Amino acid sequence: MNQLFYSHKIYDDKILLPEDEARHCLRVLRKQSGDTIRVVDGKGNYYKALIKTEDLHDCQLKIIDCRRKFGYKNHYIHIAMAPPKNHSRVEWFVEKAVEIGIQEISFILTENSERRNIKIRRIQKRAISSMKQSLKAYLPAINEMVSMIGFLTNCTNKERYIGHLDTTNKNLLFHKAIPKSNYCVLIGPEGGYSSDEIKEAQKYEFQSISLGDSRLRTETAGIAACHILNIINEE
Amino acid sequence: MNQLFYSHKIYDDKILLPEDEARHCLRVLRKQSGDTIRVVDGKGNYYKALIKTEDLHDCQLKIIDCRRKFGYKNHYIHIAMAPPKNHSRVEWFVEKAVEIGIQEISFILTENSERRNIKIRRIQKRAISSMKQSLKAYLPAINEMVSMIGFLTNCTNKERYIGHLDTTNKNLLFHKAIPKSNYCVLIGPEGGYSSDEIKEAQKYEFQSISLGDSRLRTETAGIAACHILNIINEE
Known part of the structure; x- marks a missing residue:
């Protein structure tokens, strides 16, 4: 819950995790296919997503939930x-x-x-x-x-x-x-x-x-x- | 004006500058006997002092002015x-x-x-x-x-x-x-x-x-x- 990942590669219901993020996710934290992780895109979208492929160069995630304007400020x-x-x-x-x-x-x-x-x-x-x-x-x-x-x-x-x-x-x-x-x-x-x-x-x-x-x-x-x-x- | 030195060795009207401070004063800034520098003691005293000796191990200053409780806060x-x-x-x-x-x-x-x-x-x-x-x-x-x-x-x-x-x-x-x-x-x-x-x-x-x-x-x-x-x- 306290670990967020970042990706700017969001396609319809898929996310592609950049290689450095994928390394941290798969190697350091030993996450596996089927695990759920949290991803932000830096534009206010906060995703819950499922790991589909355990490939560092092509780590695909399936979006299962998205909160838009997460933490939006009116200043x-x-x-x-x-x-x-x-x-x-x-x-x-x-x-x-x-x-x-x-x-x-x-x-x-x-x-x-x-x-x-x-x-x-x-x-x-x-x-x-x-x-x-x-x-x-x-x-x-x-x-x-x-x-x-x-x-x-x-x-x-x-x-x-x-x-x-x-x-x-x-x-x-x-x-x-x-x-x-x-x-x-x-x-x-x-x-x-x-x-x-x-x-x-x-x-x-x-x-x-x-x-x-x-x-x-x-x-x-x-x-x-x-x-x-x-x-x-x-x- | 914008350079302060620190010493906790204050004796009557004299200050002894610690070696690292003396090195900065005499070597880096090339201050000499007779030059005026500003020294604080960490206890609220702000001194104007004259360099008397140019010795790194025994850099003596003569106090010519002292402001007490400099920048004192009532919190x-x-x-x-x-x-x-x-x-x-x-x-x-x-x-x-x-x-x-x-x-x-x-x-x-x-x-x-x-x-x-x-x-x-x-x-x-x-x-x-x-x-x-x-x-x-x-x-x-x-x-x-x-x-x-x-x-x-x-x-x-x-x-x-x-x-x-x-x-x-x-x-x-x-x-x-x-x-x-x-x-x-x-x-x-x-x-x-x-x-x-x-x-x-x-x-x-x-x-x-x-x-x-x-x-x-x-x-x-x-x-x-x-x-x-x-x-x-x-x-």
């Missing part, structure tokens, strides 16, 4: 982050954001960015394993890195925030954000945003917010923002 | 966790808790614990580096692992909570906890607390609380609890 959280230098901190952010609850993750290139690329395949794998671990059926959209200006011009989220250090800024995200909305929060690099970047973001209606008194690392700020938005949406 | 957060199997996740929890703000960390041994020991020296080092990184002057107390019952009998915190999965439990910590108090939150192992342990904790006035809808890993639950208590204490 939308999009965090756009200038990724920290150390890639394991980027992956850590993704793992924790997925656990806590997030709908979209973007990476942006800023003036003070120390990391100019991300390993998107590694990040997607980490997101999938975190989705399974936390028993979720939705996988967030994870976008390739774009420039700050490219991001600003294309952002369509309704409530837009930019987190940056400013001793005069006491606009706590926790007080600003309203429940059941569609949010985007920009999280800056270790060196912070340049003043030009902040002005530019403000032109695109990003409001300056604070995450609290503490000076947080980039990845911690991303998690804090994500957690705050989840808290205000708890019923 | 007290104590998280007691059954540490996860992977020690790097324990260390990650400590790093993030210190960044976000915490006064005491304990480790407890429970029936379902997968890890029966902790590397306290590594954890203390991680806490010190996180304190410096997040520009804090207080280091949390970090306690050696004790049994669940040992912990319960000695706990003196005022507001006591135990976080555990229970679909009928909608007591959100976020709604329960009141500002400016002295809190202890028990965070269970991956397998959760046994029902005996929960009953025992309740005898010691630990109230069952939920951290929200998501199934969180142990270390994430610890961070979520710590973050919630900080949020409700933000001015």
